[in-house]
Amino acid sequence: MKSLITTAILATSLFAATAANAHAPTQLEQAIAGEHRSDKNKARDMYRHPEETLIFFGFKSTMTVVEIAPGGGWYTEILAPALKGTGKLYGAHYPDTGEDNYYSKSRRKLEAKLATNEVFSEVELTNFTPRVASDIAPAGSADMVLTFRNLHNWKVDGVKQIFADSFKALKPGGVLGVVEHRMPTSQSLEKNGKSGYFPQQLTIDLATAAGFELAASSEINANPKDTADHAKGVWTLPPVLRLGEQDKAKYLAIGESDRMTLKFVKPAK
Template identity: 65%
Template sequence: MNVIKKIFSASILSSALILTGCMSEGESSALENAINSDHRSVENKARDQYRHPKETLEFFGFMPEMTVVEITPGGGWYTKILAPALKGKGKLYGAHYPDTGEDNYYSNSRKKLVEMLASDPIYSEVVLTDFVPKKTSTLAPAGSADLVLTFRNLHNWGEEGMQQVFKDAYTALKKGGVLGVVEHRMPTSQNWKENMKSGYVPEALVIDFAKAAGFSLAASSEVNANPKDTADHPRGVWTLPPSLALKDQDKEKYLAIGESDRMTLKFVK
């Protein structure tokens, strides 16, 4: 009877750790080692001050044994952290635009990602799946994922695309699994319909769409907040670094602001 109680207690403790995002020393080291590894460029590491990868992933409850989905990895900024942190213990799916053979942004982005993954054995266990905005996509086998992540992508997909992505994430996740969202945050003083092309998205809209897909909002964090960002710039969010769309015009001003103000939301299935 005592043995059964101990097993039950251990199970409850394990579940609690996943929900709260607590990590053991070894698990934390795996993440820190990936973040500090030499395979990450100096340029990528310089952005840690704005993207806070360790704090963000820990907030979402990341653990090296998890099955994780990263939606549209793009240039692989987060993939370069997730892949080595998960290798040998967990699993990483990169749900990215398919290569249709055409010379367009989507196909070219997929080709570049494939080339990056082939460039280093550290990415050898990453599995790519096809993601198509506004269409039902199998991000990972249904009910297999512990964590689905999207970083600064929602503004690319529009309302219909956001709603579909949340449905796809819900399908991919296990019960109790987490959807982690980081996105450029539009101030409540701005009108969404008038500023949709700015790259910023209202936090309340994201929460409503996620809830409509079946998720519960478990927590929000200000780890990626930037009070210096007014979200009112000539070229939208791309005015700020790293894009600096105005190039040298007012460059010092925008460098002083830094990267965008971002919502960081944790949803649970």
């Protein structure tokens, strides 16, 4: 009888330990929930779906990852701690030329942000310039290159170069993950190029021309309520809300933009 009781106790303990381990948060989950992220930034998770998006791309905390044009560091806040100690994060940013322009100011602002918290201590910044060949990471070193909501800034020629830089940085079999404001097929880039949206098929065509293969697409970041036809382009919507109080409730109800989420792969051979 004692043997049966002991066996039952051991079995219960083993089950409890297994259940606890099964629900232990991953490094990515811990990064997303981290106290270093402001409530304002966490409020964007419902629109940007960082965990689902990174899992779709195949993200692992042991990877070497390049984030192109991290801007204010919204995704950097997640990627840096999710890779810290186990992987590597390069932030490919516009260089600081010392000039008083948007690009240099953006670089200095990000550098200041990275200095505020130990979770960013392993991030390495590199330089890139759209339309100019750049080493965003050592050639053939990256498992994954990511860019979020940037293609519209680079225009077609810039996207071509960035995709070429990404191809060079990636290992064979490496992933290029793209999230971008999606221009409806009813609109043309020629007429709507300043709207902040970019065509999905053109994105696929440019990536394919750079040597990539489309591995998968996802509607994780889709928003059917977004018509992409707004007075101040995509910036009419949150979080920018460029019209201020004008029709604010309407645009908050729409939410952030409709976005394509595309996973490309550099062929293994």
